[in-house]
Amino acid sequence: xxxxxxxxxxxxxxxxxxxxxxxxKQALAEAGAPSLTVTNVSGRGSQPAKKGQWRGEExxxxxxxxxxxxxxxxxxxxxxxxxxxxxxxxxxxxxxxxVFVLPVESARQIRTGKTGPDAV
Amino acid sequence: xxxxxxxxxxxxxxxxxxxxxxxxKQALAEAGAPSLTVTNVSGRGSQPAKKGQWRGEExxxxxxxxxxxxxxxxxxxxxxxxxxxxxxxxxxxxxxxxVFVLPVESARQIRTGKTGPDAV
Amino acid sequence: xxxxxxxxxxxxxxxxxxxxxxxxKQALAEAGAPSLTVTNVSGRGSQPAKKGQWRGEExxxxxxxxxxxxxxxxxxxxxxxxxxxxxxxxxxxxxxxxVFVLPVESARQIRTGKTGPDAV
Ligand SMILES: Nc1ncnc2c1ncn2[C@@H]1O[C@H](COP(=O)(O)OP(=O)(O)OP(=O)(O)O)[C@@H](O)[C@H]1O
Ligand SMILES: Nc1ncnc2c1ncn2[C@@H]1O[C@H](COP(=O)(O)OP(=O)(O)OP(=O)(O)O)[C@@H](O)[C@H]1O
Ligand SMILES: Nc1ncnc2c1ncn2[C@@H]1O[C@H](COP(=O)(O)OP(=O)(O)OP(=O)(O)O)[C@@H](O)[C@H]1O
Ligand SMILES: [Mg+2]
Ligand SMILES: [Mg+2]
Ligand SMILES: [Mg+2]
Numbered sequence: 001x002x003x004x005x006x007x008x009x010x011x012x013x014x015x016x017x018x019x020x021x022x023x024x025k026q027a028l029a030e031a032g033a034p035s036l037t038v039t040n041v042s043g044r045g046s047q048p049a050k051k052g053q054w055r056g057e058e059x060x061x062x063x064x065x066x067x068x069x070x071x072x073x074x075x076x077x078x079x080x081x082x083x084x085x086x087x088x089x090x091x092x093x094x095x096x097x098x099v100f101v102l103p104v105e106s107a108r109q110i111r112t113g114k115t116g117p118d119a120v
Numbered sequence: 121x122x123x124x125x126x127x128x129x130x131x132x133x134x135x136x137x138x139x140x141x142x143x144x145k146q147a148l149a150e151a152g153a154p155s156l157t158v159t160n161v162s163g164r165g166s167q168p169a170k171k172g173q174w175r176g177e178e179x180x181x182x183x184x185x186x187x188x189x190x191x192x193x194x195x196x197x198x199x200x201x202x203x204x205x206x207x208x209x210x211x212x213x214x215x216x217x218x219v220f221v222l223p224v225e226s227a228r229q230i231r232t233g234k235t236g237p238d239a240v
Numbered sequence: 241x242x243x244x245x246x247x248x249x250x251x252x253x254x255x256x257x258x259x260x261x262x263x264x265k266q267a268l269a270e271a272g273a274p275s276l277t278v279t280n281v282s283g284r285g286s287q288p289a290k291k292g293q294w295r296g297e298e299x300x301x302x303x304x305x306x307x308x309x310x311x312x313x314x315x316x317x318x319x320x321x322x323x324x325x326x327x328x329x330x331x332x333x334x335x336x337x338x339v340f341v342l343p344v345e346s347a348r349q350i351r352t353g354k355t356g357p358d359a360v
Contacts, residue, residue: 010345011222015277025182037135037163038183043277062265063278072220078346086350096350098359100312102251103345105130105223106198110206110216119218131342145302157255157283158303192340225250225343226318230326230336239338 009104009120010078014069015043016089016097021067027088028071033081035120039068047094064095072104074117129224129240130198134189135163136209136217141187147208148191153201155240159188167214184215192224194237249344249360250318254309255283256329256337261307267328268311273321275360279308287334304335312344314357 012033016024021038028036042063073081078101085099107119132153136144141158148156162183193201198221205219227239256264261278268276282303313321318341325339347359 009220011220016350035163035165037161037186037188039159039161039188039279041277041279043275045275066277068277068279072218082346082348086348086353089350092351094351098312098350099348100249100251100344101346102222102342104220106202106221108202108206108219110136110209110218111212111214113206129340131340155283155285157281157306157308159279159281159308192338222342224340226322226341228322228326228339230256230329230338231332231334233326 009072009074009107009117010081011102011104012069012071012073012078012081012085012099013102014071014082014085014089014097014099015041015066016069016085017091017095018065018067020089020091021069024069024085024088027084028081031080031084032076033071033073033084035071037070039070041066041068045095045098066097072107072120074107074120128237129192129194129227130201131222131224132189132191132193132198132201132205132219133222134191134202134205134209134217134219135161135186136189136205137211137215138185138187140209140211141189144189144205144208147204148201151200151204152196153191153193153204155191157190159190161186161188165215165218186217192227192240194227194240249312249314249347249357250321251342251344252309252311252313252318252321252325252339253342254311254322254325254329254337254339255281255306256309256325257331257335258305258307260329260331260336261309264309264325264328267324268321271320271324272316273311273313273324275311277310279310281306281308285335285338306337312347312360314347314360 043066082099109119163186202219229239283306322339349359
């Protein structure tokens with residue numbers, strides 16, 4: 001067995017607008033990748049910080065609320081999962097987010113003890 | 121030096137029930153991997169959404185509160201860490217969670233400037 | 241195209257003190273890596289749990305509030321990003337945190353559909 005016994009298992013990690021979470025969940029389910037984990041995060045992309053006013057004081061908004069989506073997949077191509085997230089999250093406006101794919105070396109389902117692609 | 125100077129460093133990432141966090145922390149400490157990071161997340165596995173009732177309205181629970189555990193390890197096999205998380209988190213019921221292992225290329229301890237396995 | 245069409249894309253993942261976030265954001269912007277995602281987490285490093293007293297009761301603090309920083313980078317060396325985070329986060333005291341680098345296989349910017357290093 002090679003060190004990477006999880007070959008073909010990928011972590012698809014997306015940063016999206018919070019109000020697109022419903023659309024992304026549906027797109028993922030339709031793509032055959034219903035399992036996911038959601039985290040509330042904040043972040044910034046490549047735009048410079050925005051300035052605003054509150055009660056006469058100027059302030060800078062430099063971190064925007066986003067949602068992080070993590071989907072570990074094995075039986076369908078990671079790029080299909082990227083497509084699903086991008087389709088569900090797209091509005092065409094700046095701030096729609098990004099999706100990254102990372103390699104996963106092994107997986108375990110706790111209840112069953114299954115490992116490898118069957119555990120995902 | 122190869123690009124991957126962290127060979128042997130792994131990120132063990134588990135999704136567990138919030139009420140098993142104490143057991144998992146203890147199992148990790150006993151396995152010699154006391155360092156960890158905890159994040160409150162929500163997610164769903166392979167079960168279809170559950171339906172419930174609230175004040176006469178039907179609603180769907182499709183994301184369950186979970187805890188994400190991240191342990192970066194170098195000196196002990198990642199599979200021992202997976203075992204510890206799985207042992208601590210197991211109840212035998214659906215929803216117990218999953219554990220994934222990802223490769224890590226380098227590590228730095230901020231206070232000391234140490235790198236590689238010594239930094240983990 | 242090789243499976244890893246994102247060669248050179250890295251995820252730099254740091255765990256820092258919450259009150260050093262401002263310094264770290266500035267150090268990252270100066271290093272040419274302004275994009276980042278921030279998550280509130282809690283964790284412990286290699287120190288044993290601290291004991292305290294509250295209203296006469298002894299309690300154990302074993303998880304400390306930290307901030308997780310994630311920066312995906314392609315055009316600048318990941319080690320420069322590690323340097324920036326470490327510089328911004330360093331106080332010289334225990335608990336300053338750690339930085340890890342993980343490989344990323346592909347990237348997509350949702351709004352533009354760009355992929356690879358241009359998407360980061
Ligand atoms: N390189 C990156 N590393 C880590 N997180 C990122 C990165 N780029 C974007 N993000 C996360 O994604 C969120 C949305 O990014 P955003 O869509 O604004 O990217 P962008 O490159 O500025 O694209 P756009 O021009 O369409 O706004 C950010 O708030 C941040 O949480
Ligand atoms: N493939 C996955 N990708 C990302 N997160 C996942 C994945 N599978 C499970 N999770 C996370 O783990 C949590 C628990 O999953 P769960 O134990 O229900 O998995 P399962 O496959 O349905 O197994 P079981 O049949 O034992 O319930 C989910 O709520 C989610 O946060
Ligand atoms: N091996 C690890 N795996 C996952 N998270 C870690 C690991 N080590 C540290 N962390 C995260 O980083 C935070 C800060 O760690 P900390 O700086 O205390 O590490 P340390 O090894 O104890 O170094 P120091 O001796 O300088 O305190 C922890 O609270 C935890 O969130
Ligand atoms: Mg933007
Ligand atoms: Mg389940
Ligand atoms: Mg410490």
